[in-house]
Amino acid sequence: MARDFTTRKDDFPQWYNDIVIKADLAENSAVRGCMVIKPYGYAIWEKMQGALDKMFKDTGHQNAYFPLLIPKSFLSKEADHVEGFAKECAVVTHYRLKSDPKGGVMVDETAKLEEELIIRPTSETIIWNSYKKWINSYRDLPLLINQWANVVRWEMRTRLFLRTTEFLWQEGHTAHATREEAEEETERMLSVYADFAENFMAVPVLKGIKTANERFAGAEETYCIEALMQDGKSLQAGTSHFLGQNFAKAFDVKFTDKDGSLSHVWATSWGVSTRLIGALIMAHSDDDGLVLPPKLAPIQVVIIPIYKSDEELDAITIEAEKLKKDLEDRGVSVKYDNRDTQKPGWKFAEYEFKGVPVRVAIGPRDLENGTVEIARRDTKEKSTQQMEGVGAVIANLLDEIQKNLYDRALKFRDDNTVEVDTYDEFKEVISGKGGFVLAHWDGEAETELKIKTETKATIRLIPMTDRSGPGKCIYTGNPSEFKVVFAKSY
RNA sequence: CGGGGUGUGGCGCAGUCCGGUUAGCGCACCUGCUUUGGGAGCAGGGGGUCGGGAGUUCGAAUCUCUUCACCCCGACCA
Numbered sequence: 001m002a003r004d005f006t007t008r009k010d011d012f013p014q015w016y017n018d019i020v021i022k023a024d025l026a027e028n029s030a031v032r033g034c035m036v037i038k039p040y041g042y043a044i045w046e047k048m049q050g051a052l053d054k055m056f057k058d059t060g061h062q063n064a065y066f067p068l069l070i071p072k073s074f075l076s077k078e079a080d081h082v083e084g085f086a087k088e089c090a091v092v093t094h095y096r097l098k099s100d101p102k103g104g105v106m107v108d109e110t111a112k113l114e115e116e117l118i119i120r121p122t123s124e125t126i127i128w129n130s131y132k133k134w135i136n137s138y139r140d141l142p143l144l145i146n147q148w149a150n151v152v153r154w155e156m157r158t159r160l161f162l163r164t165t166e167f168l169w170q171e172g173h174t175a176h177a178t179r180e181e182a183e184e185e186t187e188r189m190l191s192v193y194a195d196f197a198e199n200f201m202a203v204p205v206l207k208g209i210k211t212a213n214e215r216f217a218g219a220e221e222t223y224c225i226e227a228l229m230q231d232g233k234s235l236q237a238g239t240s241h242f243l244g245q246n247f248a249k250a251f252d253v254k255f256t257d258k259d260g261s262l263s264h265v266w267a268t269s270w271g272v273s274t275r276l277i278g279a280l281i282m283a284h285s286d287d288d289g290l291v292l293p294p295k296l297a298p299i300q301v302v303i304i305p306i307y308k309s310d311e312e313l314d315a316i317t318i319e320a321e322k323l324k325k326d327l328e329d330r331g332v333s334v335k336y337d338n339r340d341t342q343k344p345g346w347k348f349a350e351y352e353f354k355g356v357p358v359r360v361a362i363g364p365r366d367l368e369n370g371t372v373e374i375a376r377r378d379t380k381e382k383s384t385q386q387m388e389g390v391g392a393v394i395a396n397l398l399d400e401i402q403k404n405l406y407d408r409a410l411k412f413r414d415d416n417t418v419e420v421d422t423y424d425e426f427k428e429v430i431s432g433k434g435g436f437v438l439a440h441w442d443g444e445a446e447t448e449l450k451i452k453t454e455t456k457a458t459i460r461l462i463p464m465t466d467r468s469g470p471g472k473c474i475y476t477g478n479p480s481e482f483k484v485v486f487a488k489s490y
Numbered sequence: 491c492g493g494g495g496u497g498u499g500g501c502g503c504a505g506u507c508c509g510g511u512u513a514g515c516g517c518a519c520c521u522g523c524u525u526u527g528g529g530a531g532c533a534g535g536g537g538g539u540c541g542g543g544a545g546u547u548c549g550a551a552u553c554u555c556u557u558c559a560c561c562c563c564g565a566c567c568a
Contacts, residue, residue, distance in 0.1 A: 032560080087566070122568095155567060156491095163567065216568095236568065273568055306527050345528040352528090363527050373527075490568090 007287040012231040019281055020160045023290040023354050033158040033165030037274070040354065043298035044277055045168065049148065051200050051295070052170065052272065055192050061144040061172060066126050069117040074125035078250040084217020085121045088154040092117040119152040124218060124269060127173045128251040135175055135265060138257050142185070143175040161278035162490055169273035175248070175265040177255065182266035186242040189270040190223045193238035201276065202293040202405040203227045203283045204413050205237060206436070206485060208461025212445050220244035226460045226485070228413045229282035232434025234460045234487035237279050240270035283409050290355030291377055293405050294398040301327055301394060302351045303336045306344045306363030313338065316362050319387065323360065323372070326391035332398065352377060357401050358394055378404050419483060423474045426486070430457045436487050440480035442473035451475055457486045
């Protein structure tokens with residue numbers, strides 16, 4: 001096969017980019033920093049949405065939709081929040097254009113907005129403005145809302161899926177009567193994300209708490225899941241925030257409790273974005289292209305006929321359609337690619353690059369022998385199977401691939417997670433093969449920043465469980481209760 | 491916003507230093523024939539305001555000025 005894209009070893013960022021482009025997931029658009037998500041890439045997002053949406057509904061949430069545009073004054077109601085997002089907000093200042101004498105159109109300065117609108121970087125403020133109206137009594141709680149939306153954050157540097165100016169995500173926003181309930185919700189949704197990452201994306205994740213430096217602007221506590229990519233860098237795959245009463249106070253959202261007392265409600269927010277597609281790519285794909293876990297693959301099985309004459313194709317099509325029906329009855333998504341415009345070899349390469357988990361080839365030899373050729377994408381193994389009963393074999397194989405991808409990613413993470421006790425060891429690992437590095441830290445934001453400046457590594461999370469015993473901070477030597485997880489990150 | 495780079499058929503590039511027939515190559519595209527179990531071969535064909543503007547010159551993709559766009563590296567981030 002002619003190699004016309006980069007390998008991971010050669011240039012990991014370029015490899016990533018080549019996969020996104022060549023697998024036809026997305027491309028850069030005419031708008032700087034914004035991408036076009038192409039049908040195949042969007043199909044993956046739709047699979048993610050489908051699974052997540054069900055998990056949200058199963059945990060009692062409902063979908064709603066709030067405006068894209070937020071009055072500028074709303075953002076400034078919560079001090080930390082505005083400080084965190086102000087630098088990356090797109091602002092709408094006018095509502096009309098007029099024709100330009102020099103040609104084209106220009107902003108009509110007479111159509112200046114009374115109050116400027118910002119394009120949502122996140123929706124806490126516009127949502128809490130509504131919640132004020134919706135919540136009066138303990139009977140209105142808990143309020144469990146999710147929205148699927150696009151948001152805009154004016155980033156300086158962008159990368160397809162990983163960081164773009166506009167991106168798609170879901171944001172959950174909940175209100176509760178007590179701190180405990182809100183904290184439970186925060187952790188519940190973190191578990192939902194971890195469950196999704198591991199069981200659908202086949203990506204093992206660490207769950208934990210962010211340090212103050214990495215905390216969401218306006219949150220009291222930020223929980224996260226972090227996944228290790230093949231280049232040894234960590235990617236934040238989802239966040240869940242305990243917002244305390246910050247937004248309730250900022251937007252004056254109070255409720256009357258059973259005993260007649262009036263108090264501010266407790267809040268959470270949580271989100272995952274199209275960035276997950278980037279995580280998927282960097283966790284599983286190889287030098288032959290994209291590798292998709294069956295549960296998120298838009299096409300799980302592709303059937304390719306190999307033939308010389310129309311008669312041969314007709315005979316193969318009968319078998320192929322039978323198999324397709326059999327698989328579809330088992331809930332498997334199948335594409336029978338009988339295009340005469342591309343050759344079999346071309347199709348093999350194409351679907352391989354697009355990460356289709358299982359390929360079935362049927363040719364004249366198979367018709368004679370009552371067999372099919374099956375190739376799995378994850379290991380590149382090929383085998384010949386009896387046509388009889390092959391539907392069940394393929395269904396099992398899909399499960400096996402799903403599991404294999406997870407096991408492989410978990411092994412990679414285990415192989416790339418080390419504990420260190422000295423700063424020298426720490427620097428050696430971080431500047432070397434990377435990965436997750438567990439080390440003692442004294443809990444000071446300043447220490448974390450110094451380590452970041454010197455090594456580019458940050459604390460990805462503070463473990464919630466599986467904590468080590470006490471020790472001394474690798475940087476300052478001050479006492480530390482347990483080790484935290486460092487890594488370079490996306 | 492600093493530093494670097496690139497703009498030439500749909501995509502990727504050569505040509506630019508040192509100006510000179512009709513601006514070339516690969517891929518893709520179209521037609522025909524042969525092919526089809528890992529990106530087929532041969533033959534023929536179509537497609538370009540050389541990013542825009544101004545200038546120098548007998549003559550500009552090439553030199554000068556100007557302008558626009560995009561990419562990469564840094565500060566910020568799901």
